[in-house]
Structures are given as C-alpha cells and as structure tokens.
Amino acid sequence: MxxxxxxxxxxxxxxxxxxxxxxxxxxxxxxxxxxxxxxxxxxxxxxxxxxxxxxxxxVKKVAPPPKKKTTRRRRTKAARLLENLDFDEAIEYKMDRNYETNMAIVHKIFGNGIVQSVIDRQKIEVLFQDGPRIMVQNYIP
Ligand SMILES: [Zn+2]
Incomplete structure (x- = not known):
C-alpha cells in the first residue's frame, strides 16, 4: 500500500x-x-x-579538514629573546652588585634575565621571562 x-x-x-x-x-x-x-x-x-x-x-558533505592545532606555545617576547641568549656565563643576581646594560643574570626566583638598562646608580631594569622588572643594584644595607 x-x-x-x-x-x-x-x-x-x-x-x-x-x-x-x-x-x-x-x-x-x-x-x-x-x-x-x-x-x-x-x-x-x-x-x-x-x-x-x-x-x-x-551532495555528500565533505568533512572539513581537521583544524591544525597550533603546537607553538604562546610565549612572551621576552621569553623568546631570552631563549636566544647564552646564560652560561650569567652572574647570580645580588642586590649589592653593580650591573651594566646587556649583562646576563640569573635570579633565584625570576630565572634568567638580561639587564635592559641602568636606571640610576641603584636601580636597573631587568628583562625576565615574564617581563621587565626594576631591580636594585649597589645596595648596601
Ligand atoms: Zn531530471
């Protein structure tokens, strides 16, 4: 029927x-x-x-190609910059030291950093993985 x-x-x-x-x-x-x-x-x-x-x-639907997963981690500009630097001869950061621009330093907490600029006799700007920080230099307690 x-x-x-x-x-x-x-x-x-x-x-x-x-x-x-x-x-x-x-x-x-x-x-x-x-x-x-x-x-x-x-x-x-x-x-x-x-x-x-x-x-x-x-029309058979053609499955769209799988989205390419971005394997590249999102990193900060600072992290990329620091990666290319040689920290073999980096000096340990200490408040009482005197630093110069482009010195590679290692900080106990912040890790590898590079002295971006000397602000004044007691202040430097250091670029760490997570960004720039103002650090103390020539500090005598
Ligand atoms: Zn027909």
Missing part, C-alpha cells in the same frame, strides 16, 4: 536526465502520482517509474 503525498521525495525516471533521480511529487490523483519535479534538473514531468539506477542528488 503506497502512501504518497505531495512534496514527498520519490525515486522516478527523468526523461531529461535519462536516468532515475530523486523527484518531488507535485500532483496526485486517485492515490496515483501524476506529476513530479526532478530534483536533479528541476524539470516537471509526468511520473515515470524508476528504471533502476539512482543519481545521488544530495
């Missing part, structure tokens, strides 16, 4: 496409399909029974 309704998708032969395609039922009379619209070529014509093969009218 067929139960066709207008607008329903059915498989039918399309004279224009010369093959079976998916059609939409556009007209029904006495429970028989009269006219159909080919979803492939959009032609309206009388319903003809399918002959066998079907053209897939629905």
């Amino acid at each position: 067929e139960d066709n309704t207008i607008g329903q998708e059915i498989n039918a032969y399309c004279g224009k496409c010369k093959t079976d395609t998916i059609h939409l039922i556009t007209s029904i009379e006495n429970d028989k399909i009269l006219k159909v619209m080919c979803k492939h070529c959009n032609a309206y014509h009388q319903y003809r029974a399918p002959k066998g093969t079907v053209i897939e009218t629905k």
Whole structure:
C-alpha cells in the first residue's frame, strides 16, 4: 500500500536526465502520482517509474579538514629573546652588585634575565621571562 503525498521525495525516471533521480511529487490523483519535479534538473514531468539506477542528488558533505592545532606555545617576547641568549656565563643576581646594560643574570626566583638598562646608580631594569622588572643594584644595607 503506497502512501504518497505531495512534496514527498520519490525515486522516478527523468526523461531529461535519462536516468532515475530523486523527484518531488507535485500532483496526485486517485492515490496515483501524476506529476513530479526532478530534483536533479528541476524539470516537471509526468511520473515515470524508476528504471533502476539512482543519481545521488544530495551532495555528500565533505568533512572539513581537521583544524591544525597550533603546537607553538604562546610565549612572551621576552621569553623568546631570552631563549636566544647564552646564560652560561650569567652572574647570580645580588642586590649589592653593580650591573651594566646587556649583562646576563640569573635570579633565584625570576630565572634568567638580561639587564635592559641602568636606571640610576641603584636601580636597573631587568628583562625576565615574564617581563621587565626594576631591580636594585649597589645596595648596601
Ligand atoms: Zn531530471
């Protein structure tokens, strides 16, 4: 028992496409399909029974390529800069020392740093991994 309704998708032969395609039922009379619209070529014509093969009218969705994961960690400009420096001869930071610009230092907490500028006799600006810090120099308690 067929139960066709207008607008329903059915498989039918399309004279224009010369093959079976998916059609939409556009007209029904006495429970028989009269006219159909080919979803492939959009032609309206009388319903003809399918002959066998079907053209897939629905375009298969191509899965989008997986998003490239950024393997690069987000690093600070300072971290990148410090990475390229040689800290083999870095000196340990101590408040009572005297520093000069571009000296590589190692701080117990902040790690490797480079003296960016000498602010005054007792203050220097040091660039650490997490950013610049004002440090003390020539400090005599
Ligand atoms: Zn067609």
